[in-house]
Each structure stands twice: as structure tokens, then as C-alpha cells.
Amino acid sequence: MIKLCEKLCREHSLTHEECVRLVRGHNPETDYFLAQQALKLRQLIFGDTVFYRGLIEISSFCKNDCKYCGLRRSNKLAPRYRLSEEEIFSGVEKAYSLNYGTVVLQGGEDAFFSPEYVERIVKEIKRRHPEIVVTLSLGEHSRDVYKLWREAGAQRYLLRHETANKEHYDFLHPKEMSQENRLRALNDIRELGYMTGCGFLVGAPGESVETIADNLMFLQSFKPDMVGIGPFIPATGTPFENESSGSIKETLFLLSVIRLLLPNVYLPATTALATLSSDGYEQGLRAGANVIMPNCSPERVLGKYTIYDGKNIS
Numbered sequence: 148m149i150k151l152c153e154k155l156c157r158e159h160s161l162t163h164e165e166c167v168r169l170v171r172g173h174n175p176e177t178d179y180f181l182a183q184q185a186l187k188l189r190q191l192i193f194g195d196t197v198f199y200r201g202l203i204e205i206s207s208f209c210k211n212d213c214k215y216c217g218l219r220r221s222n223k224l225a226p227r228y229r230l231s232e233e234e235i236f237s238g239v240e241k242a243y244s245l246n247y248g249t250v251v252l253q254g255g256e257d258a259f260f261s262p263e264y265v266e267r268i269v270k271e272i273k274r275r276h277p278e279i280v281v282t283l284s285l286g287e288h289s290r291d292v293y294k295l296w297r298e299a300g301a302q303r304y305l306l307r308h309e310t311a312n313k314e315h316y317d318f319l320h321p322k323e324m325s326q327e328n329r330l331r332a333l334n335d336i337r338e339l340g341y342m343t344g345c346g347f348l349v350g351a352p353g354e355s356v357e358t359i360a361d362n363l364m365f366l367q368s369f370k371p372d373m374v375g376i377g378p379f380i381p382a383t384g385t386p387f388e389n390e391s392s393g394s395i396k397e398t399l400f401l402l403s404v405i406r407l408l409l410p411n412v413y414l415p416a417t418t419a420l421a422t423l424s425s426d427g428y429e430q431g432l433r434a435g436a437n438v439i440m441p442n443c444s445p446e447r448v449l450g451k452y453t454i455y456d457g458k459n460i461s
């Protein structure tokens with residue numbers, strides 16, 4: 148197993164069969180080795196810099212019904228809110244005053260935030276602070292909409308692919324959603340010149356060694372600029388509310404593998420890690436992550452963006 152890990156460190160690539168072997172056979176010794184190598188590589192490329200992104204959760208409404216998500220439209224227990232423009236701008240000011248070079252506007256697919264409304268917000272942020280990088284994470288849209296937002300000044304887009312395995316994708320999502328459209332969206336985003344982020348859930352119901360290997364292969368071929376992965380955490384009021392959470396250990400192992408596969412990637416230590424463990428951020432950084440996304444949403448909505456239970460709001 149160590150030989151396979153050494154090959155990954157040397158060549159920064161794995162075949163599907165090797166991914167399967169690694170996912171199936173990794174152990175505390177190989178996890179430690181991979182984390183050391185991932186940390187070394189991260190330090191070689193980025194030094195000790197940790198990149199901060201100010202996260203502003205603009206709407207907890209969503210038209211979709213993803214089975215794993217607390218914000219799914221059929222979850223009557225989810226608190227719903229929308230930020231006003233002024234609240235969004237005050238989140239941006241907070242991020243700016245804390246010297247975060249990037250803001251991330253994240254939300255469910257909420258028609259209230261029409262393409263033109265988001266366009267206006269992005270333009271206004273760029274007018275106020277031309278140097279701030281605007282990242283959007285607002286779900287699936289048409290190419291024209293992504294183009295509109297790109298031309299308004301948005302530079303990055305985060306859209307998790309969730310799982311690269313088609314059957315698994317269909318299991319996690321309602322009929323009207325398709326992996327084909329998710330990949331179409333990711334390709335449009337990339338072609339329009341956004342720095343592009345994707346990612347997946349670790350330990351989601353229906354996950355297998357094969358689906359994890361599919362995810363790693365997808366990352367190798369798509370070569371995203373950013374990858375967000377976090378342990379699955381069940382959300383009350385969803386079909387998966389009684390499922391177990393994904394494992395921190397498995398997430399840390401995968402963070403290290405992703406750093407080694409994609410040395411230059413921006414890799415957040417996600418809130419889900421910090422939700423399951425009080426030192427989750429630190430553990431993520433030690434495993435090869437290099438991004439933290441502190442929440443810059445207004446106080447009145449903290450804790451209401453309930454994609455899963457018990458979400459860390461720091």
C-alpha cells in the first residue's frame with residue numbers, strides 16, 4: 148500500500164483500479180504518510196498561506212429537492228430567509244474589513260434572486276471594491292445566465308458535482324435533476340472563464356469504494372481550480388435524517404489524496420469538518436487543505452442555512 152502512496156506522491160495521478168485499491172486498503176499508517184506528503188506539497192506551492200473567503204449565505208430557499216439537503220423544498224422544518232441587498236453589502240464590508248480577498252455568495256436555487264438581480268449585486272460589489280474577488284455558488288443555471296454574471300464581474304463559481312457516479316447521482320437527487328445537466332453546467336462555467344470549483348459528499352448514503360474512485364477520477368480529468376469536500380451530515384426533515392454521518396478520518400484521507408492529485412488546487416477545510424470536530428479546520432489544514440471560509444452573513448440568519456444539522460457558524 149505504501150508503494151501505491153509513493154507512486155501518487157511522485158506522479159500525481161492514479162488509475163481507477165489504483166483508486167479502488169487505495170480507498171479500500173488505506174490505514175492509519177498510509178493516512179499519516181499521505182497527510183505528511185500533502186502538507187509538504189501544499190507548503191512547497193503556497194507556503195504557509197491559508198486563504199480566507201468570506202461566506203455570505205444569501206437565501207435558504209431552494210426549488211430543488213436533493214435528498215441529502217436540509218434546504219430541499221419539501222423540508223417544512225427548514226428556516227427560510229433571504230438577505231436584502233444591504234445585508235449582502237454589509238457582509239461584503241465585513242469580509243473586506245477583515246482583509247478577506249474573496250467573498251462567496253452562496254444560496255439555494257431561489258427564483259427571487261433573478262439573473263438580473265444577481266447581476267446588479269455583483270456589479271455593485273465590484274464598483275465598491277474592484278479588487279475583491281466575487282465567487283458565486285448559486286446552483287445550476289443556463290449558460291447565458293453564467294455569462295451574464297461573468298460579464299458583471301464574477302470570477303469564480305462553485306458547483307459541487309456531488310458524485311461522479313451516475314447511479315449514485317440519481318439515488319441522491321430527485322428525478323428532475325440529472326448528472327448530465329450538472330456536468331453541462333460545470334463545463335459552461337469553466338468555458339466562460341470562471342475559476343471553477345466542484346466537490347462531493349464523503350460518506351453520503353449509497354457511497355461505495357467505486358463511487359469514491361469515480362470521484363477521484365473525475366477530479367483528475369476535470370482538473371478544477373477548487374474542490375470542496377466534506378463529510379455527509381444528516382439533516383432533520385430529509386429522507387436521510389436517520390443516516391449516519393460521514394467520517395472525519397475518511398474526509399481527511401481524501402483531502403490528502405486530492406492535494407496530491409491536484410497540487411495547485413484550492414482546497415477548503417469545510418464547515419462540515421468543523422461541525423463534526425472542534426478542531427476540524429486545523430485537521431483539514433494539516434491534511435493538505437489551504438482555504439477557510441468564515442461566515443460573514445448577518446447575525447439574524449446565522450444558524451438558519453441548515454443544509455445539515457448542527458452546522459458550525461463561526
Ligand code: SF4
Binds near residue numbers: 209212216220254454
Ligand atoms: S443541495 Fe443545493 S440545490 Fe440541492 S436542495 Fe440543497 S440548496 Fe438546493
